Amino acid sequence: MVLDNLGSSLRGSLDKLSGKSRVSEDDIEEIVKEIQRSLLQADVDVSLVMELSDSIKTRALEEEPPGGTTARDHVLSIVYEELVDLVGESTDIPLENQTILLAGLQGSGKTTTAAKMAWWFSKKGLRPAVIQTDTFRPGAYDQAKEMCSRAEVDFYGNPDNDDPVDIARKGLEETADADIHIVDTAGRHALEDDLIAEIEEIEAEVDPDRNLLVLDAAIGQGAKDQAKQFDKSIGINGVVITKLDGTAKGGGALTAVNETDSSIAFLGSGETVQDVERFEPNSFISRLLGMGDLGQLTERVQRAMEETQEEEEDWDPEDMLKGQFTLKDMRHQMNAMNKMGPLDQVMDMIPGMGGGLMDELPDDAMDVTKDRMRAFEVIMDSMTESELENPRSIGASQIRRISRGSGKDEERIRELLQQHKMMSQTLKQFQGMGQGGDMERMMKKMQGGGGGGGLGPFG
């Protein structure tokens, strides 16, 4: 996928910053070189690469890291911000009636994208129709028709008509009931005058709300000329990058986006109609850098936090971030985790937590099954306030008392204390990686100030 190597190589150089509080010029040179290498390998335009690396360099050296930030986090957040900036906003696609025209060379993935987008709109509760105007390629009609039937969306085409403009006109009439009209067009092997003339005519007839350029992720430097040409003739509002599931690099497509001053609308990553997603700059770059999907994680965490908060009014997440990890915190965390869904999934979304780190933890370090939870709750109810705040103070005699009070075996109480100890150690471990204490701030920053609401390393 695009810039596939960037994440791992960049993490390697960033790790060398671990423990440092300031970056030196040499450090940043090395990191910027890594970034340049990955971007150039991914076919991103040279001038774009230079522009990007200059601003990363300047910012990393000149900007004062916010108080308490490690050099690593500081540089990572700058790289992140600059990359998000490079790919730009996602193309605005309002969920309302509209006509979308797809342009692009033959084989770029227009027809597939038309069906995919139609499927996507139908999942949003709108009624889409695809109009196939490709009279150039034999089999285009059958292919589009079949894909649309798989997507369960309306379709119009006419294999006996060889006038694309006429097909477009009739198509719009025939599918007048639909909310969204997606007009698929023909392509050629290369940009030719007659292709440009044809698409201009269709454009004039259809009067689309937006024109999307479909680009194969493998396109490379040729993307620039194509993008310019299509932009000049019909105007390009957004780009769809297809075949991101392949070995393609996608950098050419990023260059094209920049060239036409447009943005990315959708990403295609497979041959079936469901293999489509809206382009989200933040989550795209997070994934690219192997930082997990910060946006999605934050959203989940926030939802879980809110729900848990309602049940435990006296629990304040800020306390946990500031000081000791108490049994109350643990109860809260277990509750929140239960609400977030499968733990391994959640861990995958946490920066730096993806590959293998979970394997290093004891198997039951985070076993928060419902049964265990219930037993722990009962035990905690038999503890005093000071025991909950300071579980280390709980000795053999207290364990005996708590066991009598809760009706649970002493063994279960030791288990609970053991689990608390492990979670507390894990927490420290995360903080040691320079990602615990600063995570909240980083998340806030990465979401553009959306507010991470007191997140601990467990969420």
Ligand SMILES: Nc1nc2c(ncn2[C@@H]2O[C@H](COP(=O)(O)OP(=O)(O)O)[C@@H](O)[C@H]2O)c(=O)[nH]1
């Ligand atoms: N793996 C993969 N194949 C794709 C994707 N999009 C399109 N294709 C394939 O690329 C080929 C050309 O796609 P098509 O939609 O016909 O391109 P068009 O000529 O621009 O209409 C077809 O074999 C598609 O199945 C994608 O995202 N991933």
Ligand SMILES: [Mg+2]
């Ligand atoms: Mg086609």
